[in-house]
Amino acid sequence: MKKQTFIFIFCLFTIITKSQTASVEESTCGIQTGFLGIWLHNERRLSNQFVLRGELGFDSSISGGTFYSRSIFLMTPVLTAEPRWYYNLNKRKAKSKSIEGNSGNFYP
16 A cells, blocks of 8 residues: 555656646846956746846947047946846756756747
8 A cells, every 4th residue: 555655656756746837046146248248147936937137247349449548448327127038947847958057048
């Protein structure tokens, strides 16, 4: 009897875990660097497929020419917030592809 109960519970949990839908992570953060800038970013989950991405960083520019006698290097602070919709998470999961770190196609 114990063996049958164990098999029934095991099958029940297998069915429950298989029926779960794919979802974005609760929160991800990181650093991005480029040729003329550096940014910190964070993505917060709003629902299973929607996140809000915020960035804080510095954009740089180098200017000079006929108006200035010398070259100028300028760093400007940047603050952005944009929603993202990750629309193919279930399809990626069905193909056994990774969705860790919100690695899927998104629409800004």
